Amino acid sequence: MTDMGLEIKDAPEEPFGKSCGERRVEAIEELKVINLSEDDEKTTKIGTKMRPSTEEHLIQFLKKNKEVFAWTMTDLHGISPDVITHKLSVSPSAKPVKQKKRIFGQRGGRAIKEEVDKNAPSRIYTPCAVSRNG
Numbered sequence: 001m002t003d004m005g006l007e008i009k010d011a012p013e014e015p016f017g018k019s020c021g022e023r024r025v026e027a028i029e030e031l032k033v034i035n036l037s038e039d040d041e042k043t044t045k046i047g048t049k050m051r052p053s054t055e056e057h058l059i060q061f062l063k064k065n066k067e068v069f070a071w072t073m074t075d076l077h078g079i080s081p082d083v084i085t086h087k088l089s090v091s092p093s094a095k096p097v098k099q100k101k102r103i104f105g106q107r108g109g110r111a112i113k114e115e116v117d118k119n120a121p122s123r124i125y126t127p128c129a130v131s132r133n134g
Contacts, residue, residue: 034059036066044069073119 031045046058070076076084104112 034062036063036069042066042069042071 027047029047029049032048033043034046036042036044044062046055046062050058
């Protein structure tokens with residue numbers, strides 16, 4: 001398809017890495033960050049190999065439809081937590097291991113607290129049963 005200045009290429013037939021952790025998808029062209037609103041948090045990336053007129057149409061389209069993006073967890077209205085919840089598959093016979101306490105320092109601790117406080121209203125963090133005998 002080249003009518004919009006875009007060219008679709010087949011993906012290379014190279015196999016993925018040896019394990020799932022080695023799979024990586026990379027852009028086939030350089031990307032540029034587009035700000036969709038006045039605040040710097042609502043950004044997305046688009047390719048750089050398109051005609052300027054196509055790029056402008058795409059940017060206007062994305063800005064016009066920015067409300068369909070889920071910018072935060074609270075934007076995921078109507079999606080069951082079962083779909084987006086991560087659960088660890090831990091064997092009941094596994095012996096619990098207590099990890100070494102980490103010291104993050106004042107800046108790190110403050111950043112962690114800010115992140116937790118920011119996401120607390122969306123209730124993405126829920127308590128779980130954890131054995132304290134480690």
